[in-house]
Amino acid sequence: MLRVRVVALCLGMLSAVGCRTTVQVSIESDETAGGEIEVAVELDAEALEALGGSEAIETDDLDGTTWVMGRAGPTDGGGFRLEARRAFVGAQDLQAGLDELTGPGVFSDVVSVADHGFARTDSELSVAASVTGDLTQFSDGALTETLGGLPLGYTPRSWRTWERTNRAPQG
Secondary structure, three states: OOHHHHHHHHHHHHHOOOOOEEEEEEEEEOOOOEEEEEEEEEEOHHHHHHHOOHHHOOOHHHOOOOEEEEEEEEOOOOOEEEEEEEEEEHHHHHHHHHHHHHOOOOEEEEEEEEEEEOOEEEEEEEEEEOOOOOHHHHOOHHHHHHOOOOOOOOOHHHHHHHHHHHOOOOO
């Protein structure tokens, strides 16, 4: 399991209890229908402290994967930012990379094509995102074990409270 995913999910949960964490996923494609996925996670000082400091952020499990660590270090406000990126070659590989971040089912209908014509290239990149279940869809066995048996580090009672206060509008 990618540590970036674990950190991003843990930090997302920290934001629900007063800490601020920002997770950004960017996708850039090129004229070959390939490109790069970049994930940036930024914690404020309070979130970093709740996590146990920057020493608690491990990225060595990215070694030997298709993900490459980018910048990682302190921010001006006493927080911490880390970035990772992964190249992709076409829609199927892009789908695989997105599934590594969130698990299957969140991102779908991935299209990445390049149509080369005379003196022009038409490109299309599209991804559908659907977060219709509860946030446990972002967890797995390794993350649950890391968080002491709780899928996202929450007790069932606090999880229900979080769901009620953060539910997306229906309709």
